[in-house]
Structures are given as C-alpha cells and as structure tokens.
Amino acid sequence: xxxxxxxxxxxxxxxxxxxxxxxxxxxxxxxxxxxxxxxxxxxxxxxxxxxxxxxxxxxxxxxxxxxxxxxxxxxxxxxxxxxxxxxxxxxxxxxxxxxxxxxxxxxxxxxxxxxxxxxxxxxxxxxxxxxxxxxxxxxxxxxxxxxxxxxxxxxxxxxxxxxxxxxxxxxxxxxxxxxxxxxxxxxxxxxxxxxxxxxxxxxxxxxxxxxxxxxxxxxxxxxxxxxxxxxxxxxxxxxxxxxxxxxxxxxxxxxxxxxxxxxxxxxxxxxxxxxxxxxxxxxxxxxxxxxxxxxxxxxxxxxxxxx
Numbered sequence: 001x002x003x004x005x006x007x008x009x010x011x012x013x014x015x016x017x018x019x020x021x022x023x024x025x026x027x028x029x030x031x032x033x034x035x036x037x038x039x040x041x042x043x044x045x046x047x048x049x050x051x052x053x054x055x056x057x058x059x060x061x062x063x064x065x066x067x068x069x070x071x072x073x074x075x076x077x078x079x080x081x082x083x084x085x086x087x088x089x090x091x092x093x094x095x096x097x098x099x100x101x102x103x104x105x106x107x108x109x110x111x112x113x114x115x116x117x118x119x120x121x122x123x124x125x126x127x128x129x130x131x132x133x134x135x136x137x138x139x140x141x142x143x144x145x146x147x148x149x150x151x152x153x154x155x156x157x158x159x160x161x162x163x164x165x166x167x168x169x170x171x172x173x174x175x176x177x178x179x180x181x182x183x184x185x186x187x188x189x190x191x192x193x194x195x196x197x198x199x200x201x202x203x204x205x206x207x208x209x210x211x212x213x214x215x216x217x218x219x220x221x222x223x224x225x226x227x228x229x230x231x232x233x234x235x236x237x238x239x240x241x242x243x244x245x246x247x248x249x250x251x252x253x254x255x256x257x258x259x260x261x262x263x264x265x266x267x268x269x270x271x272x273x274x275x276x277x278x279x280x281x282x283x284x285x286x287x288x289x290x291x292x293x294x295x296x297x298x299x300x301x302x303x304x305x306x307x
Contacts, residue, residue, distance in 0.1 A: 012228075013221075039182060041183030048119070050117075050118045052103055052116060054111060055084070067102065074092070075089070079255055099117070140191060140194055148198075156205050160205070162278070175259075201275045228280055242264075242268050
C-alpha cells in the first residue's frame with residue numbers, strides 16, 4: 001500500500017467546505033421543489049400526442065410558432081426517430097379531430113404533411129406512472145442500501161444511501177429550478193445516475209476497506225484521504241469520458257433525448273463530487289472504526305495462545 005504521507009490532495013481537510021456547499025445546494029433544490037415543483041411532462045400529466053410526417057425535415061421553431069398562432073398552448077415539438085418525423089405534445093383534453101386540425105394547419109404553410117397518429121394520455125395513467133416512478137426510485141435506493149450493507153458494513157450503507165439521496169435531490173432540484181420538463185426519459189436518467197454514482201462510491205469504499213485492513217494507523221481521515229487519492233485518476237477518467245459522450249448526445253442527439261442528456265450530465269457531475277466528498281466524508285461523523293471491519297481479538301483467545 002502506498003504511504004499515507006504521499007497523498008496529493010487533502011480531500012478530508014476540505015470536507016467541511018464540501019458539506020457546506022452540499023447543504024446550500026440541497027436547500028436551494030428543496031425550496032425549488034417545494035415552491036415551483038417539477039415541470040411534469042405529458043407522460044405524467046396527461047394530454048394529447050400528435051405524430052406527423054414531413055416530406056422534408058422542417059424547422060421545429062416554425063412548427064411551434066404555427067401552432068401557437070392558431071391558439072394551441074403548452075406545446076412541445078420534437079423530432080421522433082428521424083428529422084422528418086415530428087412528435088407534438090399538447091397538454092389539453094383529447095379531441096378526435098385534433099390530429100387532423102394540426103395536420104391542416106401545418107399543410108397551410110405549403111409543406112407536405114401526413115398524419116401518423118393522434119393519441120390521448122389520460123391524467124389517471126399519468127398519475128399512476130408518477131406514483132410507480134416514485135416507488136421504483138425508493139425500491140432502488142433500498143436495494144442499494146441492502147447491497148452495500150451486505151458487502152461492506154452498515155455504516156458504509158448509510159453513507160452510500162445519503163450520497164445517492166443527495167445526488168437525486170440535486171438533479172430533481174435543477175430541473176425544478178430551471179423549469180426543464182421532467183418526463184419518463186428524465187426519470188430513466190435519474191435511475192441511471194443512481195447506478196453510476198453507486199459504482200464510483202463502491203470503488204472508493206472498496207479501497208477504504210482495503211486500506212483499513214492493511215494500515216497500522218487509526219487515523220481514519222488519513223486512510224480515507226489516501227483511498228480517495230488512489231482511486232482519483234480512475235474516477236476522473238470514467239467521469240470525463242462519460243461527460244464527452246453525454247455532450248455529444250446533448251449537441252447532436254436532437255430534442256428527443258435532450259433532457260435525458262442534461263439529467264445525466266448534472267448527475268455525473270454531482271455523483272463524482274458526492275463519491276469523493278459526501279459518501280466517503282460521511283464515514284467520519286458515522287464514526288467508522290477499524291473494529292467495525294476487523295474485530296478486536298478477545299482476551300481469552302490471547303491467553304490460550306500463550307505457552
């Protein structure tokens with residue numbers, strides 16, 4: 001094991017600053033979620049979906065402006081599959097003629113437009129999806145805590161769970177604060193963030209456990225700091241390459257996965273921060289000790305070994 005004296009960065013020395021930063025961000029996120037709430041998409045609120053096909057790829061802004069000028073409100077326009085397939089989301093009650101109305105409006109500008117489908121997502125279905133999504137997220141967090149407790153120790157599980165809750169709240173808070181639409185694709189991104197952040201945390205935890213078992217000192221802060229430094233290059237390389245891919249999706253992926261990429265970008269950044277400063281640093285106030293991983297020898301066992 002590398003000497004603790006050779007560590008490059010004093011992460012644990014800055015844990016109070018990190019905790020303060022996290023606390024401020026969490027407060028902003030919670031206030032925004034309480035006051036503004038999430039800007040729920042059609043998947044959760046109910047409404048009408050209209051899919052149309054163009055002969056040539058149209059301008060999404062032009063499509064949106066045409067519909068808004070005709071009196072449609074709360075419109076979401078995005079490509080669906082290819083650039084000439086357009087999906088229009090209308091947060092309004094379903095009208096059997098709405099698909100034809102939208103198609104006729106778009107044809108009036110001289111474009112060749114074909115109606116593919118017009119569907120209604122009921123509010124009851126949206127509410128059921130919302131409830132099941134929240135339950136799924138809680139189940140995921142619960143399974144994570146059980147896994148970490150089984151593989152490591154319950155104090156590790158508490159630290160990992162609090163770090164994941166921290167990540168989820170900050171992602172949701174960002175979507176609430178900036179009024180970005182939250183739909184099923186974003187929910188999938190949030191669940192992916194849980195898995196990504198947990199993976200980083202497990203890597204650091206595994207090195208912490210190894211260092212505790214191999215070291216001969218009881219300075220937990222120094223041991224944690226050394227473990228973070230030893231895994232830092234791996235953490236930054238993984239996060240950096242992931243962010244490059246997400247930036248490509250954000251810029252080139254189109255409107256369909258735009259919010260998905262935004263959620264993952266926020267989540268990867270927050271998850272990298274939490275795996276270093278939150279999940280590991282929380283083990284100090286949780287008072288993780290060597291005896292939690294290596295039980296102290298009993299006195300009667302020592303006596304039996306004497307000749």
